[in-house]
Ligand SMILES: NC(=O)C1=CN([C@@H]2O[C@H](COP(=O)(O)OP(=O)(O)OC[C@H]3O[C@@H](n4cnc5c(N)ncnc54)[C@H](O)[C@@H]3O)[C@@H](O)[C@H]2O)[C@H](O)CC1
């Protein structure tokens with residue numbers, strides 16, 4: 001994997017951050033005090049970029065007793081030096097502070113007693129009750145609050161007096177900048193732990209945190225600025241593959257993964273996709289999935305469906321041939337593999353599931369089919385329902401071997417898992433089950449998360465709630481299958497499909513109200529979205 005540790009692309013956990021901190025300090029030799037100084041200076045610059053100039057700012061900085069509070073003390077010093085009016089409210093008495101925070105409090109007190117102009121702008125107080133905070137704020141009349149109460153050291157629901165202070169702060173009208181993460185936010189899962197600061201800006205240290213993107217993080221973080229604190233990229237890169245960490249897909253990823261076509265390419269060399277889907281009354285899903293696979297660049301897409309709907313399906317698709325599958329009373333006949341064998345010999349990927357329905361004969365025939373083929377496959381919708389209970393079973397006959405991409409939404413996932421699943425840590429859940437089942441697992445949601453058995457994990461870097469409409473899952477599955485057919489590794493095929501589908505949805509919202517978007521609109525935007533993302537590569541040919 002290229003050193004992609006651009007801080008914005010990497011989503012780290014608190015443990016990974018602590019490990020990176022420790023390695024930087026103990027192995028690399030950059031003192032923690034220097035990291036805190038750099039963090040505070042960088043956060044000050046981020047604040048001034050959004051709310052400057054300094055002379056217009058009346059900052060009220062609420063500092064906890066840990067290193068997050070230490071960052072706040074450094075910000076106070078630099079804002080005062082730059083001419084801002086600064087009031088610092090320490091939520092713990094000086095004797096409770098240790099090491100770098102204690103050192104920075106001494107520096108701040110020293111500045112406050114210095115002859116320079118900064119001293120005239122700087123006041124400090126200890127404030128362990130909300131009432132005191134309220135009184136001090138009334139006196140200062142701040143234009144900006146800085147939340148330096150808790151960062152990645154938060155381990156449980158926020159305790160008093162900080163709980164009350166967070167609630168009070170959320171009632172203020174002025175802008176709020178959170179340092180590292182909003183106080184109360186779980187830095188890994190994005191869950192609000194009891195209470196959480198609603199920030200207008202988050203200045204996060206060294207790298208994006210997973211909790212700022214997944215869960216409720218996006219609702220609390222506001223605009224995010226990443227503060228480079230001088231931590232070497234190789235150290236961030238090393239921890240970026242730790243459990244719970246992930247990469248956010250980027251346009252650059254999509255362009256890097258998506259192969260150009262050779263001049264002597266033909267439809268089979270580009271990659272053939274066989275879609276198995278549809279059932280009486282379920283025509284749209286296989287149509288959209290097949291079209292999406294073609295839009296993702298599959299050289300040839302064929303759609304196998306029950307014989308009773310084949311002619312109807314054929315009328316809906318021009319460049320995508322249909323293949324009739326024999327039916328029995330209760331669903332698809334069991335010899336799917338034989339029926340499709342000549343096509344499967346030329347295919348490079350399968351997509352099994354769109355609109356299949358849940359007839360018992362169909363489900364058992366699909367399981368038999370999947371156990372008989374070694375082709376890489378995307379399994380979606382009723383394809384997932386067909387393998388639920390068989391996948392991972394001791395006596396099951398399914399061996400994904402990392403070749404399959406499963407694309408469940410939460411309900412399908414629970415049926416697959418056969419147990420109730422706590423989705424509060426969606427990255428952790430995707431990583432655990434991807435490893436357990438030896439599959440690439442794309443857990444749909446906002447954002448979607450895709451994990452591979454080796455732990456490599458991507459979070460969707462594009463798209464949003466507009467995708468919460470029927471049929472977008474068929475489009476996503478088709479895009480993933482189309483990329484799989486072109487030879488992408490399953491994890492990259494899934495991440496590319498997730499990113500391009502999101503980008504297409506984002507493109508729709510540039511000219512139409514996102515609430516009006518239908519799945520077919522996503523499909524219609526794919527080609528232009530792809531060109532706008534990767535079009536430059538075409539110019540280079
Ligand atoms: N490499 C980096 O990212 C750097 C980050 N820095 C900052 O350091 C904090 C993490 O500091 P830490 O001391 O580990 O934790 P906190 O300051 O977040 O909090 C510790 C403090 O909070 C108390 N506490 C814990 N849980 C609760 C709770 N539920 N309710 C109330 N109080 C709680 C605990 O007792 C501790 O005293 C990181 O976020 C960055 O801001 C470095 O400064 C620079 C490098």
Ligand SMILES: [K+]
Nearest residue numbers: 147150181183
């Ligand atoms: K904070």
